[in-house]
Amino acid sequence: xxxxxAPGSFxxxxxxxxxIGPALSLGLLERGLKVCILDEGDxxxxxxxxxxxxxxxxxxxxxxxxxxxWTRRSAMLYPEFAAxxxxxxxxxxxxxxxxxxxxxxxxxxxxxxxxxxxxxYQQGGGKEYxxxxxxxKQVEDMLPGVGLGEDVVGASYSPIDGHVNPLFLLRAMHTxxxxxxxxxxxxxxxxGVRKNGAAYDVVTEKGIVSAPKVVIAAGHGLxxxxxxxxxxxxxxxQRGHILVxxxxxxxxxxxxxxxxxxxxxxxxxxxxxxxxxxxxVVDTSTxxxxxxxxxxxxxxxxxxxxxxxxxxxxVLTPDKCPVYEESETHPGIYAVASHSxxxxxxxxxxxxxxxxxxDPAPEQFEAFGVERFDAQKTA
Amino acid sequence: xxxxxHNDGKVVKITIDGEAVDAxxxxxxAAAVLAHASGATRTTPVSGAPRAPYCLMGVCFECLMxxxxxxxxxxxMVRVEEGMxxxxxxxxRDMERAS
Numbered sequence: 001x002x003x004x005x006a007p008g009s010f011x012x013x014x015x016x017x018x019x020i021g022p023a024l025s026l027g028l029l030e031r032g033l034k035v036c037i038l039d040e041g042d043x044x045x046x047x048x049x050x051x052x053x054x055x056x057x058x059x060x061x062x063x064x065x066x067x068x069x070w071t072r073r074s075a076m077l078y079p080e081f082a083a084x085x086x087x088x089x090x091x092x093x094x095x096x097x098x099x100x101x102x103x104x105x106x107x108x109x110x111x112x113x114x115x116x117x118x119x120x121y122q123q124g125g126g127k128e129y130x131x132x133x134x135x136x137k138q139v140e141d142m143l144p145g146v147g148l149g150e151d152v153v154g155a156s157y158s159p160i161d162g163h164v165n166p167l168f169l170l171r172a173m174h175t176x177x178x179x180x181x182x183x184x185x186x187x188x189x190x191x192g193v194r195k196n197g198a199a200y201d202v203v204t205e206k207g208i209v210s211a212p213k214v215v216i217a218a219g220h221g222l223x224x225x226x227x228x229x230x231x232x233x234x235x236x237x238q239r240g241h242i243l244v245x246x247x248x249x250x251x252x253x254x255x256x257x258x259x260x261x262x263x264x265x266x267x268x269x270x271x272x273x274x275x276x277x278x279x280x281v282v283d284t285s286t287x288x289x290x291x292x293x294x295x296x297x298x299x300x301x302x303x304x305x306x307x308x309x310x311x312x313x314x315v316l317t318p319d320k321c322p323v324y325e326e327s328e329t330h331p332g333i334y335a336v337a338s339h340s341x342x343x344x345x346x347x348x349x350x351x352x353x354x355x356x357x358x359d360p361a362p363e364q365f366e367a368f369g370v371e372r373f374d375a376q377k378t379a
Numbered sequence: 380x381x382x383x384x385h386n387d388g389k390v391v392k393i394t395i396d397g398e399a400v401d402a403x404x405x406x407x408x409a410a411a412v413l414a415h416a417s418g419a420t421r422t423t424p425v426s427g428a429p430r431a432p433y434c435l436m437g438v439c440f441e442c443l444m445x446x447x448x449x450x451x452x453x454x455x456m457v458r459v460e461e462g463m464x465x466x467x468x469x470x471x472r473d474m475e476r477a478s
Contacts, residue, residue, distance in 0.1 A: 246451050247424040248474045265424050265471045300474045305451065 009210045010036045010183070012356060013202050015190050015225065016217035018048030019166075019341025020348060022173035024215060027353025029180040036183040036211075038190055038204060045280060047219045048341060050312020051166035052242055052270050053262075054255055055095070055343050058102065058131045058158035059117065065124045066367035067321045071340070072130075073364075074347035075160045081346035082164070088179060091172035093164050094263045098254040100161025101139065103297050105151040113156055131158045146251060149296045155256075163255045165262065166342050173345070185209070190218070193229055193333065200332065215334045215356060219315045220278070222337055230329030233370050235337050237313035239276040241286050243269040243294075245304040259294060259301075267304065269294045273314075282311045314339040317373075324352060324361075324368040335370075381413045393463040402459040409435060409442040409454035412465060420444060420454070424471035444468055 012028050014021040017039030028035045057075050061067035075097070082095035104110045114133060121129040139155045140148060178184055188204040193214055195201075202209045216225050226233050247265030261267045272286045287309055295302045315337050317323055322338035334356055338344055344352075355361050388403035395415055402411035409432040412420055419429030421443055432442035435455045442454040447464050450472035454465075 247471045249471045251474050303474060 010034045012213045013209050013211035014215045020336050021217035022177050023345040023348035024353045025177050026349040031357050038188040039186045040189045041187050051342050053163050053166040055162040057160035064321045064367050066364040070364040074344045077346035077350050085172040089172045089175040091168055093169045093172050095164045097162035099159040100255045101155040101157050102257040103152050103155045110153050130160050149299050163260050213332045217336045229333050230327040231335040235315050237278050238316040239274040239311050241272045241311045243306050244308040246307050280311050280313050324365050325370045380417050391459045391461050395465045407455050408457045411459050421468040
């Protein structure tokens, strides 16, 4: 048994064992760096246990073309990322890239979606944007055997969209992390970080961990840890609900934004967005709304029993785009925050990790700093 | 093969996979199926492994069957009724109801 209680020295200390920290750690370990992940216990919010599992491109990055590029990059890296995880850990994260649909109910939704997608395209300066609109007949051809509700008028479609089993992804990343020599330290709640010579002392409930580089990938924990370190990033919790049906024969050949069928046959239904502070308790009226929309979209879903439901709290920035920032006041301390931990896992492992290791920042990162929030405040 | 210890109840006629079967009033569908024939009463959705009623008290969900056209019902939690149609379930259910 590795000794999980002994504090020590590392090249990089990552605060947070969710979707982002472990993904970053894999790229760092590949470079031969000594890495630890400081995690808490299972009594905390555990946002990374609540994911829906989309690897989603269409509609992301409104107002930020760099985020569109970054998301595309991650989707493109996913097949290789998933294959490596399977090869090393034996865990199949169930990645599939069959394309994805967002079904639109009524002409008003269609017009709104066309306008929104059109704006993202224009913001990209006319560069290729792989989203197209399908009419009802084209959607029916794409979903043979699926009876669409009468309100379905069409869909937006992207061949880049896909999905993954998010719990297997988390497990595979943690397994690979330990396999590759990373040190996982659960029950090491971090109370603060302080400068100590050329390195930082990360103060935990079980002692001090020392590293010249510290990554805060702590989800909502960033609100507390960031400000004293020059990383005052205005993230907030946004609650989302997910419903899971009993297993059925395979019927959905691709994820439909708010619905997706797992490899095992369950259909997952989402995805709500409520401002509820840090309350992650399931709200039955929201569950009813999700079920109602699902049944309007695909009426046969009414026949299925719901076997599980939960709520989790997204880590949301004001513009819904990610933050990758190195502190100006505390060089070597990085903050990474995003509600797209699943979609971005591949690019975090393969590219963002290099930035922490000392490579020049990827060109997309010019858009991902925190100064944009100051501009929004004064605008 | 399972046998009823008390076989004096009123006969309730049901069908199991199309076969006419005499069940007994008051017994569960799972009990009626077990008394009729031994062996698996379903196969699982993912691996196709054979399963049969186990806990008989609504907890383990091993006794899932199609009852009167509705799949995935817990056979141990439903009492037999005259004319009931019961089917063993192979793999995952359909999204649409069978009838």
